[in-house]
Amino acid sequence: SGGGFGDGQTRTCTLPPSHIEAGATSVVAAVRNGVLYVANAGDSRAVLCRRGTAVALSEDHKPALPTELARISRAGGWVTAQGRINGNLNLSRALGDLKYKGDKKLGRHEQIITAQPDVTQRKLEKGDEFIVLACDGVWDCMTNQEVVDFVRSRLSAGEKNLIAIAEAILDHCIAEDPKTTGGIGGDNMTCIIAKLPKSFTS
Numbered sequence: 001s002g003g004g005f006g007d008g009q010t011r012t013c014t015l016p017p018s019h020i021e022a023g024a025t026s027v028v029a030a031v032r033n034g035v036l037y038v039a040n041a042g043d044s045r046a047v048l049c050r051r052g053t054a055v056a057l058s059e060d061h062k063p064a065l066p067t068e069l070a071r072i073s074r075a076g077g078w079v080t081a082q083g084r085i086n087g088n089l090n091l092s093r094a095l096g097d098l099k100y101k102g103d104k105k106l107g108r109h110e111q112i113i114t115a116q117p118d119v120t121q122r123k124l125e126k127g128d129e130f131i132v133l134a135c136d137g138v139w140d141c142m143t144n145q146e147v148v149d150f151v152r153s154r155l156s157a158g159e160k161n162l163i164a165i166a167e168a169i170l171d172h173c174i175a176e177d178p179k180t181t182g183g184i185g186g187d188n189m190t191c192i193i194a195k196l197p198k199s200f201t202s
Contacts, residue, residue: 011078013086023089023097026117027058027133029194034124036131039117041093043136044190047144049152051127054144057120060136061093068092075103077112085112091136093117130155130195134169137189141173151193166191 025042038046040058048055061068063079072078072092077085077100084090089097093114100113109116132147142150147169154165170189 011087013088021097021099023094023113025091025094025135026115027135028117029057029131029133031124031196036122036124036128037119038122039119041095041115041117043091043139044134045136045139045144046131046133047147048122048131049129049148050125051129052148052152054148055122056144057122057131059118060139061091061118063090063092065092071110071114072112075106075110075112089113124196128196130193132191132193134191135188138169138173138191142169162193162195166193 025044027038027040027042027044027046029036029038029046031037036048036057038057040046041061043060043062044058045060046057048057059065063069063072063083063085069079072085079085080087082090085092085100089100093116095115097113101108101111101115103111108114130151132151134147138147150169150172151165154168159165169191173189
């Protein structure tokens with residue numbers, strides 16, 4: 001049976017296992033004819049630097065979001081007070097995680113966990129400098145604006161190697177001992193920085 005947010009604190013997930021237990025989030029950005037398109041499924045995130053200000057290009061898919069919680073409940077899932085679906089996953093959209101996508105009476109976008117992305121589009125304008133795409137291991141440690149400031153300060157100092165800047169973000173985020181940080185800085189971390197064409201940056 002289904003349930004809303006805060007249900008299931010003493011419940012156990014009874015969904016049958018799948019041949020694929022793993023899952024992954026996905027965030028993709030593409031520029032076409034001066035328009036920036038972003039597709040997001042999960043809690044990876046895309047952020048635009050617009051004249052030094054961080055502009056969120058995606059919304060993290062977390063179970064507590066009203067639209068996500070409604071879908072999870074309709075599909076027979078439940079969310080704990082700690083924000084975990086069926087006591088396990090703390091995100092509501094992902095690739096894989098097939099255990100949560102097995103109800104043959106529901107469409108793909110109606111399952112407890114769905115890979116259906118949100119797609120946004122935004123017209124680029126003068127002063128749009130770069131985009132950062134990263135998974136939640138980075139965003140657990142830094143805000144959107146902190147990441148933009150981190151990248152921008154290094155570009156302003158003359159660093160041209162975007163890979164080196166991305167590596168510096170990961171080095172900044174990783175915890176020497178996740179036990180001392182409650183696990184923060186110990187999650188998977190990926191980061192891509194994409195500079196926008198000069199026609200938009202100046």
